[in-house]
Amino acid sequence: MAAPAEPSYLGWDFSTQQLKVIAVDEQLRVIHEDSVNFDKDLPEFGTQGGVHVHSDRLTVTSPVLMWVKALDMILEKMKSSGFNFSRVKALSGAGQQHGSVYWKEGANSVLQNLSPDLPLHQSLKSCFSVSNSPVWMDSSTTAQCCSLEKAVGGAQKLAEVTGSRAYERFTGNQIAKIYSQNPEVYTHTERISLVSSFAASLFLGAYAPIDYSDGSGMNLLQIHEKVWSPACLDACAPGLGKKLGHPVPSSKVLGCVSPYHTQRFGFNSGCKVVAFTGDNPASMAAMRLREGDIAISLGTSDTLFLWIKEPKAALEGHILCSPVDSQAYMAMLCYKNGSLMREKIRDEHASGSWEEFSKALLSTAVGNDGNVGFYFDVMEIIPETVGIHRFNTHNNRVSTFPKELEIRALIEGQFMAKRIHAEKLGYTILPTTRILATGGASHNKAILQVLSDVFSAPVYTIDTANSACLGSAYRAIHCLPAFA
Numbered sequence: 001m002a003a004p005a006e007p008s009y010l011g012w013d014f015s016t017q018q019l020k021v022i023a024v025d026e027q028l029r030v031i032h033e034d035s036v037n038f039d040k041d042l043p044e045f046g047t048q049g050g051v052h053v054h055s056d057r058l059t060v061t062s063p064v065l066m067w068v069k070a071l072d073m074i075l076e077k078m079k080s081s082g083f084n085f086s087r088v089k090a091l092s093g094a095g096q097q098h099g100s101v102y103w104k105e106g107a108n109s110v111l112q113n114l115s116p117d118l119p120l121h122q123s124l125k126s127c128f129s130v131s132n133s134p135v136w137m138d139s140s141t142t143a144q145c146c147s148l149e150k151a152v153g154g155a156q157k158l159a160e161v162t163g164s165r166a167y168e169r170f171t172g173n174q175i176a177k178i179y180s181q182n183p184e185v186y187t188h189t190e191r192i193s194l195v196s197s198f199a200a201s202l203f204l205g206a207y208a209p210i211d212y213s214d215g216s217g218m219n220l221l222q223i224h225e226k227v228w229s230p231a232c233l234d235a236c237a238p239g240l241g242k243k244l245g246h247p248v249p250s251s252k253v254l255g256c257v258s259p260y261h262t263q264r265f266g267f268n269s270g271c272k273v274v275a276f277t278g279d280n281p282a283s284m285a286a287m288r289l290r291e292g293d294i295a296i297s298l299g300t301s302d303t304l305f306l307w308i309k310e311p312k313a314a315l316e317g318h319i320l321c322s323p324v325d326s327q328a329y330m331a332m333l334c335y336k337n338g339s340l341m342r343e344k345i346r347d348e349h350a351s352g353s354w355e356e357f358s359k360a361l362l363s364t365a366v367g368n369d370g371n372v373g374f375y376f377d378v379m380e381i382i383p384e385t386v387g388i389h390r391f392n393t394h395n396n397r398v399s400t401f402p403k404e405l406e407i408r409a410l411i412e413g414q415f416m417a418k419r420i421h422a423e424k425l426g427y428t429i430l431p432t433t434r435i436l437a438t439g440g441a442s443h444n445k446a447i448l449q450v451l452s453d454v455f456s457a458p459v460y461t462i463d464t465a466n467s468a469c470l471g472s473a474y475r476a477i478h479c480l481p482a483f484a
């Protein structure tokens, strides 16, 4: 008599360049993973890096049917590989933040009556009023951002209400652009989803609601009251609240997978769908941060995730509702001048060698004898500035530093800026604070020592490959009543 199949849980990630899935067992062991790369596996859509950059160099979109077809492909690959869908007890997922999907009038009825004999992309091919969805790389909505901030009383007021000042990639501004340029298209749009809630809809067989955490990236949600801001909705487009539906906690169990999935792939009819969320909140869930912890990704760009109980609105950075604790918040700080800046200084002052770079760091004193530098090779997000700025021990601007001082000034400057911005958002270093570091530079112990010195906290390294998938699988498990 074969032992009963152990339950499994799926975590999905609809990211910019690929669709990924991870299956874990109840011990959180990965038992299956698969992916579809949009450029390579779906060449008919002609994307580069999963997107189309338009001729104005500002507008960036992705074909929504590419995402649908990618799901068809990955489910078929799993079925062909003999994956046992009937073991799946629950699933959840993540999507690239800020992207938006526009469902045409009547689409919900099509979603609810999908034929199990057809792939999703065939049944849904006429269900979208906007074929090319705006995504987070878009920066074509500056006019809409100005208009929104003016309508609600300024950038600081908007940050206090929604967690961020107006950003071009944020969904409310994208919707405002579509309404202003194509009012007919907007009128015939029945539902507007984020990429995360769109993906959940494909499993639910009905429109899935937007969760609080990913909804925090729209410039539309009152993050403290967890409701849409009437002033923001009205500033973007008429009747927008009805098209968005009501937002829900990220932990909400939305229902079970649709009959389409049970009949076509053999999912158990009791398989739960837990609200999908944004990729960054899902990644934070994967790291299982506690209050006071910091997660820092030292990659091409540097990103900080902070767990904050009482956030302070600021014009820099973002405050989102926490994906794992409805009473807490997550702060996100994104920096463009990350590893590319560190590699540039390594090449110029350490002969391209990380070993020589580290030696320089270890040979200089903490505090660099008062020599401070700020290094922005490209226009930085926080602060919005560019160029290299050096100040010596007498606070005089200087044009160069000796190479060892230059290297320490770069690393100390990068981490001091991060601490200052984090504390401006309400972050407080606690005696229990841990720093979880990931990304390429987290393999350099000399760099991590500076990070630990600047934050006066211990640094641990973690592998966050597939973190958005893993965080989604964890949420699928922990949001079920048995685990609540």
Ligand SMILES: O=C(CO)[C@@H](O)[C@H](O)CF
Pocket: 015, 016, 095, 096, 097, 098, 136, 169, 217, 278, 279, 280
């Ligand atoms: O725009 C971002 C966060 O605000 C990006 O990290 C996207 O979520 C990447 F998909």
